[in-house]
Amino acid sequence: MGQILSYMKTKFVFAVVVLMHARLFAGDSQDLVAHEWGTFTSVQGADGIQLEWNPLVTTELPKFVYDCGRPNGNSRAARFADYSGKGAFVTLQRMETPVIYFYSGREQDVDVSVKFPQGFVTEWFPQVAKYESHQMRWDRLHLLPREQNAALTKALPVDASGSHYFAARETDSDFILAKNDSGQKQISEHEKFLFYRGVGNFRAPLQVTLAGDEDTVVMKNMGAEPLSHLFILSVRHGKGKYLYVEQLPAGREQSVKLQLQRGQSDLSDVRARLGQEMAAGLVREGLFDREAAAMVKTWNDSWFGEEGLRVLYTLPRPWTDRILPLTISPMPSAVVRVIVGRAELITPTMEWALMKQVAQYSQDSSQAKEQAIAGTRATGLGRFTEPTIRRLVGKMPSREFSQTAWNFLEAVGKPADRKLALAK
Secondary structure: OHHHHHHHHHHHHHHHHHHHHHHHHHOEEEEEEEEEEEEEEEEEEOOOOEEOEOOOOOOOOOOOOEEOOEOOOOOHHHOOOOOOOOOOOOEOEEEEEEEEEEEEOOOEEEEEEEEOOOEEEEEEEOOOOEEEOOEEEEEEEEEEOOHHHHHHHHHOOOOOOOOOOHHHHOOOOOEEEEEEEEOOEEEEEEEOOEEEEEEEOOOOOEEEEEEOOOOEEEEEEOOOOOEEEEEEEEEEOOEEEEEEEEEEOOOOEEEEEOOOOOOOEEHHHHHHHHHHHHHHHHHHOOOOHHHHHHHHHHHHHHHHHOOEEEEEEEOOHHHHHHHOOEEEEOEEEEEEEEEEEEEEEEOHHHHHHHHHHHHHHOOOOHHHHHHHHHHHHHOOOHHHHHHHHHHHHHHOOOHHHHHHHHHHHHHHHOOOOHHHHHHO
16 A cells, blocks of 8 residues: 555656646746737728728827837937828728736746737837837846836836827836847836737728618628627717627627617716726726726727717637737736727718818818818818728719819818927
8 A cells, every 4th residue: 555655646746747847848937917908990981891091190109119110219200201191001900009918926037929910010119129010029028026116117218298108007017127239239118018009901800881871880790709898989079879789799790779869978978987888898808907997098088089980899819819919938827818999980971071071172262271171170080081081082083083182181181280280
């Protein structure tokens, strides 16, 4: 009996050693957790056709953020030589503000790589070890647990711009120290997350069409996995209304009656209630409470405040892994990735209103042109003016109309106060 017990004990110890060796060989870290959130925005017509587009107004980022126009952090004056004007990317998707958080009980180093096979990475922070248009890699990022390193808050870079950046820091995540060579000197940068952004050329899995005199939204899941937490939101003239669908299975279609003639509320109330419900849905998908709150705060003005009709929904994890393959070494014990899809609808009413403004702009009167520009800015189309113009031009194959429409768009995109624009 003693020999049997001794033999069993030896086998148990051997199994434990083999398991520990396997974990070390696999490079995983049992005390490391990684969480990510971000947004993909697509623009669709009332017929469900997803449109190529370039935002008339881009989201401002802090000056310390790197981009494809200055990958080594050169002068800001050279930023986006081909990115912000007529040579800007015209694509189906805008990948907006993905951030990756880390949580660890001890200091340790991690390597992170993100691939974007069907898109281009355009901005990032902190500096990467390697950048290519379809992928990027951070090497030897040093994680510093938040509780033991609270003083590092003062080391985080600050900037007067970038409203869609700093709210992401309001979490319990670890601090990150990134060290890289820049020219002949080594730079050290602290942050509480990894940030990147880009554009993509692929179709979102959610197709949205309008029916019933624009009062019925028809959603169809064209993907292979179910979509979750779908919020249909209408914002118009300071009023808003939203409806909720918990899940839309793969290949299924669901119609939702908006009934906008009743049930609309003051927009500030809608934003507050919708923000709470959205955050709760993000937590159910795996984010921590403060992460979900930070995400909603980051995008509150864009998701809930911009005029128009849109559907916000949670993309399935397998979809995210296919579109954005992520590798972290050592492998965390848990990786959560929560990406929100945004389907912005260009309605026939919006098209008709913009058509009238283009027609007015075509007049010889400078006063008429100014009124057309002011009227378009007042509609609240904002950065979605460009895809609406693009859709109108596609429907009216007239060289004269096309030239007028693009001249009009350029005029609308110019700052209203030139003196103020020049002073900035």
